[in-house]
Amino acid sequence: MSFAPYGAFLARDGYIVIGISNDNLFSRLSEAIGMPELKNNPDYITNRERVRHRKKLNRLLGSVFIKNTSRYWMDLLKRYKVPCARVKDVSEVLKDGQTSAINPFQVINESGRKLKIQPVPFKLNNKYFKIERPSPSNGENTYEILYKLGYSQDEIKINLTWHNKNLDFPDSEFNILILFIFNKIKTSIIQYFYKFFNVIIEPIRIQN
Known part of the structure; x- marks a missing residue:
């Protein structure tokens, strides 16, 4: 930031924000907090010096603001026409x-x-943009997701029933998806051996 002091300072019950962009405003701030000597301090007499000594100035102001409530400082700073605002919580x-x-x-x-x-x-x-519906509950869209992945209605019903009866870990789309992938691999292996037997083994057996 090219001017100082600027930022949030902790009061007794919350944060306030001040923005001092020129020497006149710093003079008002010094008067408001009861430290008029600050405006003539060589470390703070110009904005360039205040920026250079920002950390020390912020520590000094922090030790002052913590002594009273944010409402107290807001009323006082506004009276001296110092730019300020109180940081509100979510409910506010x-x-x-x-x-x-x-x-x-x-x-x-x-x-x-x-x-x-x-x-x-x-x-x-x-x-x-409007949100059309709330986030789904656990497992709410499992059937729809698996159907779109290409599983038949019978496959989904059979495997969901097996899954719910035999697995101890909680239902989730991920667990069910892993189960389906496993079943697909198992089915592919069985189909492979079936084709291997019918295409290769069976002709050899007949020839013999």
Whole structure:
């Protein structure tokens, strides 16, 4: 950053942000925090010097701001016309008037509950993209996924039944997919030996 002090400082109950971009604002800040001598300190007398001694200045201001609440500092700094803001927590952001004005949330139903979520955080034709449905529960889309992978309905039903009865680890799409891959390999091996017997072994046996 090309000017100092600038950034978030911890007050007694949360963070505040200040931005001092010129000597006049630094003079106001010095008066506001009760340390008017800072504006004449050679280390802070110009912005160039404040940038050079940024770490030391930040430590000094940090030791001052921690002594009172964020609300106290906001009221005081505004009175001296020092650029500042309080860092809000999530609940405060959600209740903020500007948040309500842009209405960036969507309500969806999930297992009988209404959830307020944020959709894709940008607009197209002045509209947000809508989320069509909530995230799936465990195993909810297993049948659909395996069907799209090319398994028949009978294969899926039989193997899901076998899987649920015989495996001790929890159901998941990954576990079921591994099971199907194993079954496919097993089936391919059986088919290979069947063809090998009928194409090679059986003709030899007949000739003999």
